Amino acid sequence: MTSEEILAGSILLVDKPLTWSSFQAVNKLKFLLKRKFDLPKKFKIGHAGTLDPLATGLLIICTGKFTKKITEIQAQAKEYTGTIVLGATTPSYDLETEINAHFPTEHLTEELIFEATQQFIGEIDQKPPVFSAIKKDGKRLYEHARAGEEVEIQARKTTIYEFQITRIQLPEVDFSITCSKGTYIRSIAYDFGLALQSGGHLSALRRTKIGDYSVINAVTPEEFEKLMHNEI
Known part of the structure; x- marks a missing residue:
């Protein structure tokens, strides 16, 4: 993953932990990505479908131009x-x-x-x-x-x-x-x-x-942070 890919647009699959709000999960990834790639202060990032704090599981986070896909993703089963x-x-x-x-x-x-x-x-x-x-x-x-x-x-x-x-x-x-x-x-x-x-x-x-996106392919915010730390 590169800063160019993040800014151009990417889809990140997150396994939201219990008690976290969807907003917290987005903010956590936003912080990690900005720290890792020195991104602009207002780069585009958002989630495709809220999960309650007492729910866990798949949260799709879109960046860059892929934020335009949020409505399309939300409409899926x-x-x-x-x-x-x-x-x-x-x-x-x-x-x-x-x-x-x-x-x-x-x-x-x-x-x-x-x-x-x-x-x-x-x-x-x-x-x-x-x-x-x-x-x-x-x-x-x-x-x-x-x-x-x-x-x-x-x-x-x-x-x-x-x-x-x-x-x-x-x-x-x-x-x-x-x-x-x-x-x-x-x-x-x-x-x-x-x-x-x-x-x-x-x-x-x-x-x-x-839709076709599965929590099997998702990572927790903690796992995402480790990936960012280990990525060259």
């Missing part, structure tokens, strides 16, 4: 793996907030759980979580939520191409899902609980693919 905890809900639909309600799970069987996935295949109407960055009345939804303000959230169309259950050890259910741009997996977890006449929230999430 995404693949995730994760864990849903049944029998309880949280306001954020994940572990960002504490459990606010408990529900029965005694009626749940493997057959019911497998059958429930079929309700989500194809184009569906999905309400984004109230703890999300979508703007409503000039404020982020999470700002309304943290202020205790109730807002009406409009459902959005999204498409689920595949939804597979990979492990059942109640109250935990592991899954693999392939979906279109704009799908909130936290909402899938919440709605999956409702479909099972129980509650549900997301306890783990990992993005494994965006």
